[in-house]
Amino acid sequence: MTGAALAALLGRHGFDVFTGVPCSLIEDVIAALERDPRAPWIAAAREDAAVGLAGGAWLGGRRPAVLMQNSGLGTSLNALASFSLMYGLPALLLVTWRGLGGKDAPEHVLTGAITPGLLDLLGIPHRTLARESVDEQLAWAAREMAARLSPVALLLPPGVLETVVAGAARPASTVSGLRETRVAPHARISPDVLSPLISRREAIAAAVKQLGDEPVIHANGYICRESFSVADRPENFYMLGSMGLASAIGVGLALARPARRTVVFDGDGNLLMNLGIVSTVASLRPANLVHVVFDNEVYGSTGNQASPSRDVRLDAIARAAGYRTVAAVTGADEVAGAVRAALEDAGPHFVLVKVTTEEADVARIPHTPHALRDRFRKAMARP
Ligand SMILES: Cc1ncc(C[n+]2csc(CCOP(=O)(O)OP(=O)(O)O)c2C)c(N)n1
Known part of the structure; x- marks a missing residue:
């Protein structure tokens, strides 16, 4: 599956706000979202801010997804515990699983080993995406979010998405209807x-x-x-x-x-x-x-x-x-x-x-x- 296909699938499952901090494993997903005029990618400065932004969007009637590297789970712990989980605010957490099996750069190894455990500790239901079942996993996540009124995580290991090397030019993102033309402050x-x-x-x-x-x-x-x-x-x-x-x-x-x-x-x-x-x-x-x-x-x-x-x-x-x-x-x-x-x-x-x-x-x-x-x-x- 390509990143663009995953982005399209997210849209088909009703996700309509996308925010987070990039990881190279989801580079193509984010590139596709940046080109989507209906629900363009919102670049957050930190993952916990993305969790906050997603909560605000849900309170405003949207179905948000937060895309992050698993290192960002650490950054988000308090936002997840004392905001999303405490209030009961649904969001899909699409979390790349760097360091899986200890095979990655040193900075990912410990976080990779404890990633499912962190989600378990928080009580966030999670599944691991596999190439042949992405559609069902997304359907599961959307169902769980709605039923539990709570965040749900899908872990994305390396190799599930094909890497597209081409580097298509990214248009300047426009959030239609939401932006003012730039004027001097x-x-x-x-x-x-x-x-x-x-x-x-x-x-x-x-x-x-x-x-x-x-x-x-x-x-x-x-x-x-x-x-x-x-x-x-x-x-x-x-x-x-x-x-x-x-x-x-x-x-x-x-x-x-x-x-x-x-x-x-x-x-x-x-x-x-x-x-x-x-x-x-x-x-x-x-x-x-x-x-x-x-x-x-x-x-x-x-x-x-x-x-x-x-x-x-x-x-x-x-x-x-x-x-x-x-x-x-x-x-x-x-x-x-x-x-x-x-x-x-x-x-x-x-x-x-x-x-x-x-x-x-x-x-x-x-x-x-x-x-x-x-x-x-x-x-x-x-x-
Ligand atoms: C992550 C975190 N660290 C520390 C605290 C403790 N804490 C609660 S309110 C607060 C001060 C907030 O300061 P400010 O935004 O300036 O508002 P003020 O209380 O001065 O009106 C702190 C440090 C916390 N709730 N969460």
């Missing part, structure tokens, strides 16, 4: 020095006041809790674990539901943990994404340890990457204005909100992960 408000004026909860309250029924993906920690205390809504997705992934989940949802705005409430520590996402956003340019970062310059939820954002302007990083608009604000009125402007205009937008380290005394999120998933997905299914 511009700053809305960007003073050199930003002194926080309000607390994170006050800033969240000012932002929430601007919202209608837009979905908001929340970074973990007190951002969730304080937002919950301001206003709980079915359109709020509270990320309980999986630190760093709110932005990736937001990108997946924004791409899956291009007609709707997707808002991300991020933290500085969360964004820095998954900084590659700014390049994914700037490259895909989802016009409907509003990325708000509440920057208190500390890891507030774990005791106010200093974060590098004390010395590094995150808005400058977003601007350099190529978000369409970038704002950096401090006061409640400015927060409201920046969020309102972002909701009214084509993005992607980045709003940096410098806030104090003050933490409100607020309760934990009372909803179970499955309840959060179900009410959120239902809210996303509404037109």
